[in-house]
Amino acid sequence: MADYRVPREDMQFVLQEVFRVQDDWAQFAQLADLDMETAVAIIDESAKLAEGLIAPNARAADEEGVQFRDGVVTTPAGYKENFRQLAEGGWVGVTANPEYGGMGLPKSISAQYEEILCSADISFSLYPGLTAGAIMTLDLHASDSLKDLYLPKLISGEWTGTMCLTEPHAGTDLGIIRSKAIPAADGSFNISGTKIFITGGEHDLVDNIIHLVLAKLPDAPAGSKGISLFLVPKFLPQADGTVGQRNAVSCGSIEHKMGIHASATCVMNFDGATGWLIGEPHKGLAAMFTMMNYERLGVGIQGLGAAARSYQNALEYANDRLQGRGAKATRATSKEADPLIVHGDIRRMLLTMKAFVEGGRAFSTYVGQQLDIAKYSGNDAQRQRADDLVQLLTPVAKAFITDTGLETTIIGQQIFGGHGFVREWGQEQLVRDCRIAQIYEGTNGIQSLDLLGRKIAGSGGKLLQPLLADIAALLAQPSQQLSSEYQQLADAVTLLERVTKQILSQVHSDENIINSVAVEYLHLVGYVCYGYMWLRMAAAAEPLQGERPQLSSKVKTARFYFARIMPRIHSLAATIADGSSSLYDHELGEF
Template sequence: MTDYRAAVQDMNFLLHDVFQVSQDWATMPELAEMMDADTARAILDEAAKLTETLIAPNARQADEQGISFKDGEVTTPDGYKEQFAQLAQGGWVGVTANPEFGGMGLPKTLSAQYEEMMCAADISFSLYSGLTAGAIMTLDLHASQELKETYLPRMAAGEWTGTMCLTEPHCGTDLGILRTKAEPQADGSFALTGTKIFITGGEHDLVDNIVHLVLAKLPDAPAGTKGISLFLVPKFLVNEDGSLGERNPVVAGSVEHKMGIHASATCVLNFDGAKGWLVGEPNRGLAAMFTMMNYERLGVGIQGLGAAARSYGTALEYALDRRQGRGAKATQEPQAEADPLIVHGDIRRMLLTMKAFVEGGRAFSTYVGQQLDRAKYAATEQDRADAEALVQLLTPVAKAFMTDTGLEATIAGQQILGGHGYVREWGQEQWVRDCRIAQIYEGTNGIQALDLLGRKVAGSRGELLKPLLREMTEFLQADAGQWSAEYQQLADAVKSLTEVTEAVLAQVPSDENIINSVAVEYLNLVGYVVYGYLWLRIARVAEAQDALGEFASSKVKTAKFYFAKLLPRIHSLRPSIEAGSKELFSHELNEF
């Protein structure tokens, strides 16, 4: 396994040259005094040191060892407890947490870069702090002041961790049929009874207490999702002086044995009258939890990006060093017994595909992060509303497209190493396994596609898509310079996306299956078009940065590759979308 090196130069380039986030920060009172370009660069440098030297070196051993489970308790791999303690000591668990409760309060554009480093270093380890950050955000926005003061300082400090408990044995996406009950108690608390499954970090030995955010139903709750409430249920009850009290009856019944993320504890949790407190309003729990979900879904997309970035670094290093066969005559090295892999066309195809997806994905996560920051901190209500609309539209794309392309990239990395990619020594097989779950949890990618096309696009009758189309169209009005062919290609792609959207919406009244039949292809179409837009933005900035030398040249060449080899994939997506649902539902599918 090669050493991990964080892409700090690229991250700084995106933040300060392409998206110019410091200009945004300067207009946001909550960020203006604490955040500028120099501060951001210093934070990224420290994050790189942390992930490169503390976390990444232990990732393979942690995966090999995995977690162990006995008598309801989880033991994490050797080194994890010490790593988490150092993470907490540096304030990294609370990077986005409210400074009022001891957090750093970093903007999402910056924390997204840190999250990528964490995921590239070790996805399993990143999950313990990542879920905690989401739980902190949910409590900060929806919990009572008393709950905030009791729990948030300890969570932001990394002394306690958090989870999200949604899924049950009989329901995953369909949360309206969940069965966990919450009975009101005389002291204002609630007694929760039920079983939750697939709970990441539901039990572990990294910290003294775990704070579970649990979806459950009150006795008089309406049916369906309108009857779901959110509760805070700690592993240990907290005394008035802040010390830990008696054990709450929430216990891990078992852990899952998984394809990947072996060092992450995925638990079945049994609540047997566990004491909890209502977070937010009764029967409004799902809305409160979705505060966390939008950030978490971008975070899951970043898991795909992190795995792909790590895989690309290893594959490139291997292709430069490994000698196999002869390339084209012009690239041969007669004095050597064979040429390096890097000269072979198919190897270059895979490497450039990985690079285009990794660097395009990094730009996309930064762009979505910028919209999240604007939705939260922008000076005017209209600017916040506009950004929130883009967030709603692009969150499912970020989760699904970044994890789909992340898996494609990690598989390409494995392929480049051949047999060495299939064995554990080089790490490529681990990144394939770890990346795979990101397409499944936090809502499968098929569900993300339904969310995009069904709820966001069809649900708004196309209105939610229009600001994105308008932004790309306005970008294309500028002088194209040497990029006239690519500008026209993107303009055609935007036009195609517009026409396909209109065609699908026109079929909705007459075809009840149209949305769920074409949603995945539609999401991919949006993803490829948005990446094309971002790659042109990157290339135009890069070509003006003479001081960046080879870095800028590489950006320009990768953009050219994306338009030549990857954006054309949309030409197979459009006819598949336009074919509708007929062929999917004309077959009974009852034969073996």
């Protein structure tokens, strides 16, 4: 596998020239002291950690995996020391509340940091990533006493956090969970139940693990409205914050997985464990979902990180590997063969990878920017508009970036040929590690239903309007160099509007329509969003090509995207036009 190199210049270009996030920061009181120089320094420092420590250990960690013996989980060699250095640098609390020791950075910056960490090693990134989610949930919903005791330790990386939702019989349908919480006389609760697929549920990186557990109180109403959220530590802290006695929570086993071998995925047993209520009774699912927009974008970024690493590896290999002869114009007459990169099919694959990686980087930053506006803006209308965009785009960010991420890792594997199928080159690990991102944090099918059913049909199409308005603002300032591509994007928006109206007109007459076309609809929105991203990047790059010649690649890749990838929307529209008929013609016994 090629040495990982953080794409510093592209990250800075996206932040500074494409989205001009520094203009937003200047308007927000909590971010007024942040400037681009600081942002670049943050990217550079996290790059040193990823390139020098985490990435070089990723393949060996995958080979070794996590080990489980007598209830104890051991992480691969190097993980404990690398996590210590990550924590000491303050990287666990990148976006966390400064009041408790966090950096308080905006999501637009942390999105770059998360991509860096995921490109270096997705398995390793999950330990601080889940902790960041626990930190956000506690900061938003826990009592002051719980926050004072737990947040400083989590933010410093002395302790880590988990999210305990899934049970053996209840995955997506959390309303049927069986975990129970019985009130105790001292105000705590006794938590009992079994949770599965718990990332980082048990490990040896830190002294204590803090579990956020969904369970039901004795008087809980049926369904999801009866779920409460509890904090359950592995060790009960003493008043001074030091670790006390062991709680009644244990790891029953770990999963043996296709990928992310160095991430401990645990079965966790709670046997009357002591826990404390977070937020209000029966409001636990709502509390969890306040951080889901961040978490689901984070999972999308996992797909992006794997894709970016795959592209780097494949590009280096295509330049070095000599195979066959290209056209006369590209032939290296002094060598016995030409590098792979001169061949048309290799270029097609590399440019597809580049289009998805750099398009995904821009899109994740765009969604991060909306999260920042929704969080920090003092203007109510601006904040609401950004929140509407976040609600619309979160399922797209999670599902589309991971779907195209897997496609990109597979393309990279294909460029390597037989070497992509064997372990020593690292490409097969990226495919395996990326695959889970389409499944957890809500499968991509569920994300599609969320987009089309809850967001589009639920709002009568109104939630789509802020996105279309942003695209219209770009199209109002056409580019001479890309006039054809601007027209293609305008036509794509017209197609999206037509398809949306078509679906909405069928909702009441066809009860199966949403479920039948949701995935295709999400992909249609995704390709339009990436087209918007590519024209934003090209528009920002055009005037800078003279002083930064490397940016001419942005304009050329935008052309490639519209010529070779955007036409996929017409196939999707044709599939959506079929409605539900071909899916529901079969009787159950005919499958």
